[in-house]
Amino acid sequence: MKSLIELPNVGPIYRRELRSYFNSPIAYVVIVVFLAIIGWFFSNNLFLMNVASLRIVFELVPLVFLFFVPAITMRLLAEEKKSGTLELLTTKPVRDAEIVLGKFLAAWTLLAAALAPTLVYLLTLSSLGSPDMGSVVAGYLGLLLMGGVYIALGIFASSLTENQIIAFIIGFLLVLALYLADKVLLYVPDAFASTIEFLAIDYHFSNIARGVIDSRNIIYFVSLLGFSLMLATASLERRKW
Amino acid sequence: MSITVRNLTKKYGDQDAVHDISFDVRTGEILGFLGPNGAGKTTTMKIITCYMPPTSGSVEVDGLDIAEKSLDVRRKIGYLPEMNPLYLDMNVLDYLEFSAQLHGLRGDSLRRRVNEMMRVCGLESVRQKDIGEMSKGFRQRVGLAQAMLHEPEVLILDEPTSGLDPNQIVEIRNLIKELGQAKTVILSTHILSEVQATCSRVLIINEGRLVADGSPEQLQREFHGAESLTIELRTRAKDPVAEIFPKLRGIPALSGLTLLSHEGGASVIELEVQKGMDVREAVFRMSVAEDWVILEMRRRVTTLEEVFHKLTTN
Structure with a gap:
């Protein structure tokens, strides 16, 4: 609570911003598109491949976030x-x-x-079999942390320009770099490989999504989140330089 | 509540937007910032309100330095920025409540102040209306209401009456005058009649430099050049230049004579008079002696427009 007393204006700004999302079509369009994509792949997997698993959700959402998050953060600043x-x-x-x-x-x-609505899939799965609840909880936690990092980077991108399209593109490139980092390991000299892998967001996310909540992964997310928020704040203060 | 500005300079790249400006404002003063577009009025206001830092120089509001005590300074200031930016997707009530919250108002005191400002600014009939759907005049009132919500001791208004109709302008001016008695007000404008109507003091800025500082009357006195007197005389003269002018030249302190018109025995003559001299009595006595009839006599005093024009054109 102490931090809220020292930062008394977070509440009003949060409420105004949230109302602005839900008073305009932005929130609804974004949520519907997001759910349509995830739902398509989930049901395809379920009915065509006969796999009763949320794994496809946890594999797909990080990819969809790459577009989804910059789209909701581009206007913020x-x-x-x-x-x-x-x-x-x-x-x-x-x-x-x-x-x-x-x-x-x-x-x-x-x-x-x-x-939140993707939790319905969990109900579907529970009636068909018994999904591993531990990995589901960990997976959602991982998605929230990953989304948080993306949002903080998106706000940073939004602070750099007056143009929302440019903010979207910069935000997209930033999160894409984080996402792709462990997919280019093949082309990287061995000496750097482990460092780059450690920086890659998908590496930490898939660790968590497996159901193992390791402090290393949590520290990675929390520190990256904090760093990105500080970056955005510093960029906002840049007008004073 | 005083504002002290010392040697303020703001550079954009190589260009000085504001160059070495110093002035003080005291409580109860309504200070008018005058200057052509791009003279540095808005930049100076943005610095005082802590939006951007100066390149050099200092500003103190009530003894608090804007760089060191930025948050405390901002608490004391109510600001209406140029172009009056507003959240167009909010309605008036929500927006004013949001602004009040950012100023630390909560609960009863928030509601009381928001209602009070809606009453003062005539916004009660549009409280639920989206700002984006409102006319410019109403938006301007919302901007003013927002600036005065927290009862600031210093009001900084960048072109407060732009976009208002004449009735609203009178209302807003009266409101500013009323507030100005207990507060410190700085307003910028390029409407000169506005300055004459509202301000107790005027600063004229040109190309980032302070070129004049004083009350409107002081400036008119200080910067007037030759005064002029226009008279209309009915005489029997056929050729006023030959018959009247030589006599008028006998009046001391006269520096020029022009015949503006001559019709049916009535001549309109403009007399240029040296600075600070009054020749009306001499003209009257001469007319009596010469048996001229004075139909009209008008002294033209330097207006603020002329002072402004003189100081801001090279």
């Missing part, structure tokens, strides 16, 4: 820069970190809201 409301916000007694944190939490809530 770029739009305010363009319309001038950022000047309004930053001349009020509000810390830049509060602005970033409020917006981050709002986007994270939207991401969780998009993810």
Whole structure:
């Protein structure tokens, strides 16, 4: 609670941003498209391949997040820069970190809201067999952490420009680099391979999704999340340099 | 609540947007910032409100340095930025509540202030309306309401009456005047009549430099050049230049004579008079002596427009 007392404006900014998502078509379009893609692959897998598993969800969602997350974060700061409301916000007694944190939490809530309906698949699976609950809980935790990192990077991308399309592209490239890092290991000299693998987000995510919540993976996500949020805050403060 | 600006300079690349400006503002003063577009008015305001830092120089608001005590300074300031940016997807009530929350207002005091400002700014009839659907005049009122929500001791208004109709302009000016008695107000405008109507002091900025500082009356006195007097006389003269002008030249302190028109025995003559001299009495006495009839006599005083024009064109 102490941090909330020191950052009293996170709440109002969070609520405004969340209302802005759900008052406009953005949230609904994004959630529907997300669920349609995931649902298609899940049911294909279930009916055509006869596999009663959420594995396909945990494999697919990180890929969909690559497009989904930059799409929900691109406007967060770029739009305010363009319309001038950022000047309004930053001349009020509000810390830049509060602005970033409020917006981050709002986007994270939207991401969780998009993810929540996929829990229905779990009900379907439970009636057909007995899915490994441990790995399901770990998988969802991993998705939330991964989504959080993507959002923080997306906000950073949004802070760099007034143009939402550019913010989307930068955000997409950043998360794509993180995602692809462990897929290029073949082409990398052995000396760097383990370092690059450790930096890759999918490596840590698949560890967690297997049902093993290792502190190394959690520390990776939390520190990357913190670093990305600090990057976004510093970039917002850049106007003062 | 005073504002102290010392040697403020802001560079954009190589160009000085603001160059070595110093001034003080005291409580109860309504300071008008005048200047052509791009003179540095908005930049100066953005620095005082902590939106951007100066390249060099310092600003203190109530003794607090804007760089060191940025949050405390921002608590004391109500700001209406240029172009009045607003969240167009919010309705008036939500937006004002959001702004009030950012200023640390909660619960009863928040509701009381929001209602009070909606009443003062005439927004009660549109409280549930989306800002994006409102006219420019109403948006301007929302911007002003937002700036005054937290009862700031310093109000900084960048072109507060732009986009308002004449009735609204009068209302807003009266509101600013009323507030200005207890607060410190800085407003920028390029409407000169506005400055004359509202401001107790004027700063004229040109190309980033301070070129004048004083009350509107002071500036008019200080910067007027030759005064002029326009008279219309009915005389029997057929040729005023030959018959009237030599006599008028006998009046001391006269530096020029122009015949503006001569019709049916009535001549309109413009007399240029040296700075600070008044020749009206001399003209009257001469007219009586010469048996001229004065139909009209008008002294033209330098207007703020002329002062402004003189100071901001090279």
